[in-house]
Amino acid sequence: MSNHLKFFIDGQWVDPVTPKALDVIDPSTEEAYTQISTGSAADVDKAVAAAKEAFVSFAFTPKAERLALLKRILEIYNARFEDIAQAVSQEMGAPLAFARDSQAWAGRAHMEATIEALEAYAFSARRGATTILKEPVGVCALITPWNWPLNQIVCKVAPAIAAGCTVVLKPSEIAPISGIVFAEIMEAAGVPKGVFNLVNGTGPEVGQVMAGHLDVDMVSFTGSTRAGIIVAKTAADTVKRVAQELGGKSANIILPDADFETAVALGVDGCFSNSGQSCDAPTRMLVPADRHDEALAIARTAAEKFRVGDPRADETDLGPVVSQVQYDKIQRLIASGIEEGATLVIGGPGRPEGLNRGYYIRPTVFGHVTPDMTIAREEIFGPVLSILSYEDEEDAIRIANDTVYGLAAYVQSQDIDHARRVAARMRAGSVYVNYPDWDTRSSFGGYKQSGNGREYAEWGVHDFLEIKSVVGWGA
Missing domain, CATH: 3.40.309.10 (Aldehyde Dehydrogenase; Chain A, domain 2)
Incomplete structure (x- = not known):
């Protein structure tokens, strides 16, 4: 049964609070081939509440558990590889070979790079009598684009989980089906309830609500510079961290x-x-x-x-x-x-x-x-x-x-x-x-109006962490 009209919240597929369908267009034909539900503030509230509750325990899971979880996600991702490629091809018009060899491959490669980075990552260090701890930033709102859907979903979700964060993902409503397949992968991999949540919808009705939500600790956004400015302004009212990967003219x-x-x-x-x-x-x-x-x-x-x-x-x-x-x-x-x-x-x-x-x-x-x-x-x-x-x-x-x-x-x-x-x-x-x-082991992000923060491998993990100094730990 298709999950296209549902959201994934607190470990289960649920109907939107207020049903509202949106056509998904095949750009090669200009015709709708399926529909998704678009969410509202009420759906965001449910997803953020689930992520907030899950964070209390997930933040303190041992690194080995998070590594094992990411490896299970990668295993299921590989099993669903063709489904991902087919979804990307139809939703954004990518030739099938490119959808497989570049688009779907990118998600796999970034998951592998994040696993490799986490295996070597040190979450604490001594500085004399002080211990420096790197701790998860909290509940993260992840807003991803349509042009490299799996690349950007995995570049945000994988390091957030590696860091011990919980997330609410809003894929692009223009190319949302690969995001739904990814949520099915997360469910099949046994991601704990509330750690990963997905709400589809538009930028104004879902993305901005996520960015301004009091219980969201960080927003990671990829998209246009125009939309990034709106996200940053919205997030400023609650003084949350904002990481952005925006436009370019290289x-x-x-x-x-x-x-x-x-x-x-x-x-x-x-x-x-x-x-x-x-x-x-x-x-x-x-x-x-x-x-x-x-x-x-x-x-x-x-x-x-x-x-x-x-x-x-x-x-x-x-x-x-x-x-x-x-x-x-x-x-x-x-x-x-x-x-x-x-x-x-x-x-x-x-x-x-x-x-x-x-x-x-x-x-x-x-x-x-x-x-x-x-x-x-x-x-x-x-x-x-x-x-x-x-x-x-x-x-x-x-x-x-x-x-x-x-x-x-x-x-x-x-x-x-x-x-x-x-x-x-x-x-x-x-x-x-x-x-x-x-x-995928390099850093990725921009200067000037191309954004702030960095993604890929350990650079991505770093952006989902807070730094705590415990002075006198070693005294």
């Missing part, structure tokens, strides 16, 4: 000593991955001014290879973007690039040829983009690349850092020492040199 500096053809082509791949719906995507490519036209030719060839279409088709590289709202926003920004005088290298407005429905975007590359253009400053969140010129290295670094965001940056060079020197000057939480593999 620069990708192709240094003159890079393998130019490879660096440009892989930069296109990185920008278009997940249909461009990644907050850390390298969306601003910076190339030497005297090689700008060469870069455009390489980028065009790379973009032509992407096959856009049905997420269920084996040959598809890019599916649709997630919603009508996102589609309309991307179309507006593509139009602004043309209007403001950027060179349209490939792609442009409208759907790809042969696709008459679905939120499909033409893979788009703009050249001769200047730093003041809208497409160089706003987060587009679609398969749209802007290529900018720089005169010298100082100019490249200045342009790269001239943004309100600071989530990620990219540097390409065949001289690793050179790349490291430039990376050190990037004002971003993560800098990727020569397109490395995704590292």
Whole structure:
């Protein structure tokens, strides 16, 4: 029996206090394929009360018990792996291969990294006559996005449990079904009553209520900078901790000593991955001014290879973007690039040829983009690349850092020492040199308006802990 219209509260599936259904849209067809219930303040109150009661005992469970619990969750996650991939593919339009190899894989990889971090984590340390204790922060409200649903759910839930916290999760109402599958995994793994709770709903009706709730000790939010500001303001009234992973407009500096053809082509791949719906995507490519036209030719060839279409088709590289709202926003920004005088290298407005429905975007590359253009400053969140010129290295670094965001940056060079020197000057939480593999043991989070706090492995565990000094412990 489907749990789509239920919430998971205090160890059981329950009906909403006030029934209110919301269609879940398949972005490849623009049609509803199921419904979820959306919650209210009354549902949040029930979930927070369950988490608060459970915290009293769960906070003091031995580390070994929490490790065993996370390992059981991972075991069930692996058993439900295909269900997760299918859910992600349908709810957000990800091609099935990508849903398996990247989206569902990300949840598994982060669970493994958290388990590894917890095994080595020390929750106390001596400083002379003082003992420093790291204790769980309390009841945590976790608000996650639609673009990497399992990545962000596991990046919050796993370290919170590792720390000894209890949680209330609100997945995105746009892509909520993978979150329901995850709740079923938690139930099957035997998570103690009240430790994990799920309430679906909208940001204003559930997310903001969670953020402002008196009995919530911490909010961890991933989403847009606009929504993050609302969450932070709401949370401020109760002086709770707020961790945020927000927007990005990441620069990708192709240094003159890079393998130019490879660096440009892989930069296109990185920008278009997940249909461009990644907050850390390298969306601003910076190339030497005297090689700008060469870069455009390489980028065009790379973009032509992407096959856009049905997420269920084996040959598809890019599916649709997630919603009508996102589609309309991307179309507006593509139009602004043309209007403001950027060179349209490939792609442009409208759907790809042969696709008459679905939120499909033409893979788009703009050249001769200047730093003041809208497409160089706003987060587009679609398969749209802007290529900018720089005169010298100082100019490249200045342009790269001239943004309100600071989530990620990219540097390409065949001289690793050179790349490291430039990376050190990037004002971003993560800098990727020569397109490395995704590292779930690194830290992840942003500078400036890209947020605060860090996720992944031990960095994530740390953010769910309070620091207590017991002075005289060793006297």
